[in-house]
Amino acid sequence: xxxxxxxxxxxITLKDIKVNSIDLIEDxxxxxxxxNDVIDLLRQVxxxxxxxxxxxxxxxxxxxx
Amino acid sequence: xxxxxxxxxxxxxxxxxxxxxxIHRHKNKVFAYISLxxxxxxxxxxxxxxxxxxxxxxxxxxxxxxxxxxxxWVMRIAHNLIIDHFRRIKQMNTISNDNYESDLFNSKAxxxxxxxxxxxxxxxxxxxxxxxxxxxxxxxxxxxxxHYAGLSFKEIADITDVSINTALGRMRYALINMRRIxxxxxxxxxxx
Numbered sequence: 699x700x701x702x703x704x705x706x707x708x709x710i711t712l713k714d715i716k717v718n719s720i721d722l723i724e725d726x727x728x729x730x731x732x733x734n735d736v737i738d739l740l741r742q743v744x745x746x747x748x749x750x751x752x753x754x755x756x757x758x759x760x761x762x763x
Numbered sequence: 764x765x766x767x768x769x770x771x772x773x774x775x776x777x778x779x780x781x782x783x784x785x786i787h788r789h790k791n792k793v794f795a796y797i798s799l800x801x802x803x804x805x806x807x808x809x810x811x812x813x814x815x816x817x818x819x820x821x822x823x824x825x826x827x828x829x830x831x832x833x834x835x836w837v838m839r840i841a842h843n844l845i846i847d848h849f850r851r852i853k854q855m856n857t858i859s860n861d862n863y864e865s866d867l868f869n870s871k872a873x874x875x876x877x878x879x880x881x882x883x884x885x886x887x888x889x890x891x892x893x894x895x896x897x898x899x900x901x902x903x904x905x906x907x908x909x910h911y912a913g914l915s916f917k918e919i920a921d922i923t924d925v926s927i928n929t930a931l932g933r934m935r936y937a938l939i940n941m942r943r944i945x946x947x948x949x950x951x952x953x954x955x
Contacts, residue, residue, distance in 0.1 A: 721915045727931050733938040736945065740910045742884075743891045747794040747811060755812045756783055759819060763779050 767833035771822060782822075786815055789834050793841055795911035799895060800845050800903075810848065814841040835918040838908065842922055894944045902937035905930055 724730065730737060767785060774781040794811050801807040817840050821827055827836065895903055901923075908919045916934075920927045 721909075723916045723927060723931065724909075724934075727935070729931070729934060729938065733942065736938045736941045737910070739887075739891055739941075739945065740895075740906070743799075743888050743895075743911075744791075745795045745798045745911075746791050747808070751794075751808050751811065752786065752790055755815055756786065758812065758816065759782065759786075760779065762816070762819060763782075763823075 771827060771833065775822065782819065785833070789837060792834065792912045793837060796838060796907055797841055797845065799892070799907045799911055801848065802896070806848070810841065810844050813844055817844070832918065834912075835914055835922065838912050838914060838918075839922050890948065894941050894948075897944060898937050898940055902933050902940065905933045906937045906941075909934060 765784075767788070770781040770785050774785075790811075793814060794807070797810050797814070798804070798807040801810060814837065818827075818837055821840070830836070895906060898906065904923060905919055908914045908922065909916070914922070916927050916930050920930045923930065925933075
């Protein structure tokens with residue numbers, strides 16, 4: 699009998715499965731798979747605060763603290 | 764990377780720079796959430812600042828209890844400020860803010876592309892924003908909290924006071940509605 703493990707799939711532990719960036723509930727509902735076209739579109743919008751806004755916020759905070 | 768909780772603890776002990784780190788870490792998510800809700804740019808910026816000022820007050824006042832995720836607590840504060848704003852508008856019985864167009868697309872990518880690409884991108888982003896704004900409130904809220912604020916469905920359910928299943932259902936309806944609008948208005952990804 700040939701030994702197993704040389705070409706067979708390696709066992710992985712629960713720690714090896716990286717799920718930090720995945721919402722398992724969403725995944726279970728299959729939302730990303732079903733609506734990937736709409737979700738790709740949503741990713742096109744990426745509003746970011748202007749630097750001056752963040753700077754002025756930090757200035758305000760420095761005054762308060 | 765230092766955790767949010769550790770940064771807060773250090774801030775409470777007097778390390779002011781730690782709060783600034785938290786702002787830099789989370790500002791994009793918070794701003795995205797607010798600005799997609801509030802179409803008036805100036806008002807969105809005010810609420811953005813008020814959110815972090817309120818966070819400071821709460822942390823300093825010992826009202827912050829770490830229950831796992833700092834950002835979802837911040838989002839709840841932003842969410843409440845937005846609701847307060849809409850309540851005030853309702854009381855004043857005024858119609859507001861559809862004049863929000865400029866400075867929406869202030870990402871670095873814009874500066875690097877050519878004019879034609881920018882125009883197309885701008886149009887796509889405008890269409891997407893319109894698409895989001897046409898959703899019913901409860902559906903729009905879930906889309907923004909999930910895709911722009913990056914919250915999990917459990918956190919969204921907590922913030923919006925509904926069950927996880929309801930939040931998921933709203934997301935599903937929202938995406939179905941958006942797909943319908945995409946088809947009707949012929950919106951598609953023509954870049955990237």
